[in-house]
Amino acid sequence: MxxxxxxxxxxxxxxxxxxxxxxxxxxxxxxxxxxxxxxxxxxxxxxxxxxxxxxxxxxxxxxxxxxxxxxxxxxxxxxxxxxxxxxxxxxxxxxxxxxxxxxxVSRMNRILSIDADDLTVTVQPGITRKQLNEALRHQGLFFPIDPGADASIGGMTATRASGTNAVRYGTLRENVLALEVVLASGEVIRCGTRAKKSAAGYDLTRLFVGSEGTLGIFTEITLRLYPLPEAVSAAICSFPSIEAAVRTVISTIQLGVPIARVELIDAATVGLVNRHSKLSLREEPMLLMEFHGSPASVKEQAETVQELAGEYGGQAFEWAHTPEERTRLWTARHNAYFAGVQSKPGCRVITTDTCVPISRLADCLLASVQEAEASGIPYFLVGHVGDGNFHFGYLIDPDDPDQRMRGEQLSRQLVARAIEMDGTCTGEHGIGIHKMDYLVQETGAGAVAVMRSIKQALDPDNILNPGKIFRNPQPLR
Amino acid sequence: MxxxxxxxxxxxxxxxxxxxxxxxxxxxxxxxxxxxxxxxxxxxxxxxxxxxxxxxxxxxxxxxxxxxxxxxxxxxxxxxxxxxxxxxxxxxxxxxxxxxxxxxVSRMNRILSIDADDLTVTVQPGITRKQLNEALRHQGLFFPIDPGADASIGGMTATRASGTNAVRYGTLRENVLALEVVLASGEVIRCGTRAKKSAAGYDLTRLFVGSEGTLGIFTEITLRLYPLPEAVSAAICSFPSIEAAVRTVISTIQLGVPIARVELIDAATVGLVNRHSKLSLREEPMLLMEFHGSPASVKEQAETVQELAGEYGGQAFEWAHTPEERTRLWTARHNAYFAGVQSKPGCRVITTDTCVPISRLADCLLASVQEAEASGIPYFLVGHVGDGNFHFGYLIDPDDPDQRMRGEQLSRQLVARAIEMDGTCTGEHGIGIHKMDYLVQETGAGAVAVMRSIKQALDPDNILNPGKIFRNPQPLR
CATH class of the missing domain: 3.30.465.10 (Uridine Diphospho-n-acetylenolpyruvylglucosamine Reductase; domain 3)
Structure with a gap:
């Protein structure tokens, strides 16, 4: 291996x-x-x-x-x-x-308390997002954050995960209220409270969220919940070009429409999804959308977006009316990653995760599509476009160093473009061991030195998940 | 002095x-x-x-x-x-x-760029919230966070401020995207980007937000903006008791109504506001509310809340229809603090700032009102009750040590109650030099030791605003 x-x-x-x-x-x-x-x-x-x-x-x-x-x-x-x-x-x-x-920690998967009246829940870190939502459903509540995989809440907290609902409900950054954390010494601390806001000292909760296991290990996590929306409607809409789809999204966000989900899938990837999930979606660039709210508000949002889509040449919306139809569509979207991977047996995937300010989304995406096409490397393309976040998956043969090199080159070019546009190298996957150089490129050596010095202060022997985010913690001075 | x-x-x-x-x-x-x-x-x-x-x-x-x-x-x-x-x-x-x-830094009050298409703005720290909104207005945008005073954006960032709009738009925690910071060495770093979300390393932005000048001094701040709502309607409603008003708020939040503002003022404080701002509001416990959205959504929200208020005995809503009427009402609310202070010439104010999970709000408030009444110390009471956050202002004679002691005792009891209810000692004012013991009580000595060790790592000579948040930075071990 x-x-x-x-x-x-x-x-x-x-x-x-x-x-x-x-x-x-x-x-x-x-x-x-x-x-x-x-x-x-x-x-x-x-x-x-x-x-x-x-x-x-x-x-x-x-x-x-x-x-x-x-x-x-x-x-x-x-x-x-x-x-x-x-x-x-x-x-x-x-x-x-x-x-x-x-x-x-996967055996630590209990729900410790559901406080329905406060819209909060406290869980152990090993529970997965699907296990959690299963338990919440009969209370009329849900936890909206949904990365593709059925990830654990602990892992999602550690990577500051998001997903298709983040455009409306935020990421783990916005939805973790409190933590219990085991520090590098073995000492247990608590930070945050169940109150909705606080100005009490340094925001340790937000520091631990996204720290990728390098500052502490979570043993309890308190999350915000949301009432299941009174009305939900989902739709798909095909477009003559990626640009037309993206322009529709940009206008939607700029108008302030509180759309709950708006996902882009490019034409080829729709094909992969069709074959993987036995669907027959039109193999054109497509937006999958969902609207949450009161019946009147859902209707109003949908009409606004439908009108915008029409201006950009979007085909008539197809609505998913029943919960079963919606689940089928969103499962297909969540499986796009696996559909991509399985389209080329034996491949590994270099996944990009750039996120840019919404006004730059079309430019960033289109230039990157052009580069990927020119490279000849097979790829899939999906995106949480309402957030300005999208993923290319470059499908490479792990035994072909040249392919890996070209895949990494595409990734580097995309990251450079996103950073040049005031964006980030990672919207939701984290730095890990793969994006350490990109982090320096994005935020500068000075800010990374501050991160290292925090790591050094909290974990002087560098035992907590070392070699992630940055290479070696070194003192600030 | x-x-x-x-x-x-x-x-x-x-x-x-x-x-x-x-x-x-x-x-x-x-x-x-x-x-x-x-x-x-x-x-x-x-x-x-x-x-x-x-x-x-x-x-x-x-x-x-x-x-x-x-x-x-x-x-x-x-x-x-x-x-x-x-x-x-x-x-x-x-x-x-x-x-x-x-x-x-008050002379550093320029707007560096308004990116209307991305709903972001980058400012210097000395600009005040009113100066900022004045400049944004003709672009159809606004920055919603509004502490009572016309505070500087730098100060608001340093204290993780919020205000009357936080129930809908969040606090500075949610609305700062990026920072330029001068560290204790004089080195300048940048953290965050203009992208809506990021998983790139430690969340330094959130660490600096609320650090009260102890970790760095801001020189640029990038904020999220919002489109001015298409429709706005404001209303006041009087209630037979504080409890009835608070129960209305709890139900509103639990139903998920996206109310933009919902403020409580108690009967005596309404009297102070009337005299200070030359108004003639009914001197009963009162909610001031505001709804933002499309015309249909505003109507729907208002009808829902009106129905809830009716169930708890709320008097018929009085609507503020014109922008001028609304401004007059909200200016009166923002001046409640000064109305309180000026009601007792020469006094100083011990201000509380507890915030509790919404289900505990009525219990926390009512017990504290009872204690304040029993103490004989004059007070005013206002609250961002949609967030579970409220302020008592105990009006004390600065030359009377006994009054100060009794005021502090009331404050201590309230904080203990809020913490016991899973809440925080400060929703929006910060720790400063006044709430250092409360911080330890709230989050524990272990978490405060982590904060100290971060301070020590970033400012080893303890020159940045020393003696705030905690007394002496000491190494973690």
Whole structure:
């Protein structure tokens, strides 16, 4: 598995778990501890395109105390410890690039309290978004954030995830109210409250959200919930060009229409989705949309967008009227990634994640489509276009270094373009081990030095998921 | 002026500016530098109830380079440097409790770019919210966050401010996209982008928002803007009791009505407002409300809330139809603080700022009203009740230690109650020097130690606004 020389992974500062640590973990965790090859391999791979040697062992945590004890032992032996939720990250977040222990929190998947009157819920980190929504449904509530995979809430919090509903409901940044966190010392702290807002000191909650397991491991997460909308309507609309679709979205957002979802799929990707999900959508650039609100407001929003789409040559809307039709459409959209991957057996995917100010979306997308077409690398294209966020998936043969190089070149050009347009290299996937150089390019060496100095202050021995976001924590001065 | 022994200010670690620093500043800044008593006094007072000796001198910055040079000189002499915007903070944020230099950024009040198509604006920190909205109005845009005072955007960012519109539009936490910051070394960094979302590394933007000048001084701030709503309607409604008013609000929020503003004023405070603003509102507990949206949506929202109010005994709504009527009402609400203060000449105000989950709002408010009544201390009461946030202003005679003690006791009891209800000691005013003990009570010593360790990492000589949020930065371990 390690025959690839990943573009941004260089083995450095390897600190494999010493025998004494493995013995101590075995003694503390018994059947919750494994060194089996299959278990290690499973915990050393995510959905991204980079490989690394697996962790030395896996701890299956079942409680806050399990997490704290595992971290304390890892700290004692200065050995890396890497949190694992559902394994669905895309940027190598859970890879043991410096060796160490994987701590799997998927068994910590309980809902601790649903406070329906306050629209909040407190969960353990291992619960997945679908498990959570299943439990909420009979209360008339939902948690809207939906990355493609059925990710764990802990992983989504760690990567500041978003998804198709973010245009209306925000990302994990806006929807985490409070956290319980195990620090690098094994100490447990709490930050945030269930109040809707607070000005009480540094915003540690927002600092931990998106910290990719490098500052602490979550053991409880309090989230905002939303009432299930009184009315929902979904529609698809085909366009003569990507540009026409994107211009419709830009106008929709600029008009302030509170659209709940607006996703772009390009013509070729619609074809992949059709074959994967047995649908017969028109193989033209397409917007999938959803409107939430009161019946009157949904009707008003839909009419406004329909009118805008018409101005740009959009074909008549096709409505998904029943919940089943809607689920089928959105499942197809969520499976676009897998439809892309499976269209080229044996391939790996280099996924881009740029996000730009909405006024620059058309320029950014169109130039990048042109580049991808010219490269000859197969790709799929989907986008949370209401946020200015879109994903190319460049499908590369992992055994062909030239293809990988050309795929990475496309990705680099796209990132440079997005940053030049005041955008970001990653809207929702995170930095991981793949985008470390892009982070410096985006925010500057000075800001990255501040991040490193925070990391150094909170985790002086660099045991929490080391080698992610930036290469080596170094003091600010 | 220093005849008071403020409850939470103990002179410690005084580091007055040495003569060599004052000379160097005089040389660098010339007419932009002042040691005049009147200037120092003005920069050593905010709107709160605590006094401290004034700063040793004031620098009037006009550019990023001015700020960076002043910080570099202060760093060279390890002397505190305290940012000053409009002077409207309530928790002693700008007091020179450890001596040092005040850096006044009010002359840095330019708008650097309005990107109407992206709904963003980039400003210098000294512009006030009213100046900003004046400039935006002819573009059909507005920045909704409105603390009572005409605060500077820099100060609002530093204290994570909110106001009457936060129930719909969020606080500065949600509305700052990017920052340019001068660090304690004088180095300038940028964090965030104009993209709507990002998962690129630690959320430094959110860390600086609400850091009360202790981690860096802002020189540019990029904010989200909103289209002026197509339709606006405002109404007032009187209720037979505070409880009835609050129950109406709770139901409104729980139903998911996107109300733009919903403010509570108690009966006695309505009287103060009437006299201050020459109005003749019914002197009963009152909600002031505003609805934003399309004409149909505004009508729908208003009908829903009107029905709810009726169920709790609310009197018929009185509508403010014209922009002038609305402005008059909201100006009266914004002046409630001053109406309260001026009702007792010579008084100072101990202002509370608790915020609780919405389901606990009635219990928290009613118990606190009872306690305030029993104490005999005069008070006013206003609240951003849609957020679960409300303010008592206890009007105390600054020369009467017993009154101050009883006022602080009321405040302590209220904070304990809010924290017990999963709430926060401060929804929008910040910690400053007044709420440091409450912060520990709310989030725990462990979380405060993390904040201190971040402060230590970013400002090892503790020169940026020292003595705020927590007493002494100490290493985590």
């Amino acid at each position: 390690n025959n690839l020389a990943p573009s941004s992974f260089v083995a450095q500062d390897m600190r494999n778990a010493p025998a004494a640590l493995l013995d101590a973990l075995q003694q503390r965790f018994g059947a919750q501890f494994s060194r089996a090859d299959a278990v290690r391999e499973q915990h050393g791979r995510d959905e991204g395109a980079i490989f690394a040697p697996p962790p030395d062992a896996v701890v299956f945590a079942q409680s806050r105390e399990d997490v704290a004890d595992a971290v304390r032992l890892a700290a004692q032996y200065r050995t890396p410890i890497i949190p694992y939720g559902a394994g669905s990250s895309l940027e190598g977040h859970l890879l043991a690039v410096q060796g160490g222990i994987s701590i799997d | 220093n005849n008071l022994a403020p409850s939470s200010f103990v002179a410690q670690d005084m580091r007055n500016a040495p003569a060599a620093l004052l000379d160097a500043l005089q040389q660098r800044f010339g007419a932009q530098f002042s040691r005049a008593d009147a200037v120092r006094e003005q920069h050593g007072r905010d709107e709160g109830a605590i006094f401290a000796p004034p700063p040793d001198a004031v620098v009037f910055a006009q550019s990023r380079e001015d700020v960076a040079d002043a910080v570099r000189l202060a760093a060279q002499y390890r002397t505190p440097i305290i940012p000053y915007g409009a002077g409207s903070s309530l928790e002693g944020h700008l007091l020179a409790v450890q001596g040092g230099i005040s850096i006044d």
